[in-house]
Amino acid sequence: MLTARTEQIAVREQHDIVSVRQMVRSWSLAVGLGLVDLTKLVTAASEIARNTVVYGGGGTLQIEELRDGLRLGVRLVFEDQGPGIVDIDRAMTDGYSSGSGMGLGLGGTKRLVDEFDIASTPGVGTRVTITKWRSR
Amino acid sequence: MDSIPILRMGPVLLVSIQVDMHDRLALTLQEDLSDAITANGSKGVLIDISALGVVDSFMGRMLANIAGIARVLDAATVVVGMQPAVAITLVELGLSLEGVRTALNIEKGMALLQAAVAERDAVLHVMDDADGTD
Numbered sequence: 570m571l572t573a574r575t576e577q578i579a580v581r582e583q584h585d586i587v588s589v590r591q592m593v594r595s596w597s598l599a600v601g602l603g604l605v606d607l608t609k610l611v612t613a614a615s616e617i618a619r620n621t622v623v624y625g626g627g628g629t630l631q632i633e634e635l636r637d638g639l640r641l642g643v644r645l646v647f648e649d650q651g652p653g654i655v656d657i658d659r660a661m662t663d664g665y666s667s668g669s670g671m672g673l674g675l676g677g678t679k680r681l682v683d684e685f686d687i688a689s690t691p692g693v694g695t696r697v698t699i700t701k702w703r704s705r
Numbered sequence: 706m707d708s709i710p711i712l713r714m715g716p717v718l719l720v721s722i723q724v725d726m727h728d729r730l731a732l733t734l735q736e737d738l739s740d741a742i743t744a745n746g747s748k749g750v751l752i753d754i755s756a757l758g759v760v761d762s763f764m765g766r767m768l769a770n771i772a773g774i775a776r777v778l779d780a781a782t783v784v785v786g787m788q789p790a791v792a793i794t795l796v797e798l799g800l801s802l803e804g805v806r807t808a809l810n811i812e813k814g815m816a817l818l819q820a821a822v823a824e825r826d827a828v829l830h831v832m833d834d835a836d837g838t839d
Contacts, residue, residue, distance in 0.1 A: 583728045
């Protein structure tokens with residue numbers, strides 16, 4: 570698998586969540602994701618970006634265009650140096666939310682993408698990686 | 706500070722969300738609408754989201770909140786124009802917008818609201834008549 574291009578942006582405040590949505594949209598279009606897949610990926614990115622800002626205390630998004638043979642995809646890596654998630658299984662449960670009660674838990678977000686990976690160490694930070702492939 | 710314009714059309718408030726909202730803007734809209742319902746004695750709120758390519762859980766929650774607040778303030782809410790891809794994504798995300806009435810377009814949404822307002826007026830009218838004859 571090959572990373573055709575990559576870019577990193579800051580995800581620090583509310584306005585950055587909007588920038589993330591716009592950037593993921595344009596990269597998804599470039600890769601040729603269909604409208605439903607694009608909408609799912611942008612929505613998933615918005616959910617995780619908000620977690621990065623609200624719970625992670627801000628961080629970064631690295632966006633990658635992937636080529637795997639003839640397959641094209643977009644991968645998003647969100648990283649923060651926040652407090653981390655103690656109980657990931659619980660955070661993945663639908664309806665779970667640790668903060669202001671506006672979150673849905675990560676379970677719903679996982680359903681929107683093809684690949685979902687979360688790594689978190691309490692006191693060190695959290696990294697969430699999601700990937701959407703163009704369906705052929 | 707930016708905000709989403711709220712238009713008044715008789716007993717109904719009209720909102721068309723044309724920008725990709727950041728979270729604070731969504732909360733501002735929620736507050737502005739609550740104030741406008743009270744100030745105008747509005748009986749209905751129509752929210753057009755046809756320009757929104759994405760509705761995430763925060764925005765979805767905001768729409769549900771507006772419908773809930775409006776109901777408590779004696780006004781009906783209809784959300785119109787949701788794009789199919791947005792609907793598919795919302796349901797898969799686990800957000801079914803329970804308690805939010807929807808319509809395919811502004812015209813149908815308006816008809817729904819007018820029917821709700823008329824029904825409500827009829828009930829109040831009957832109550833007034835009953836009061837009068839007592």
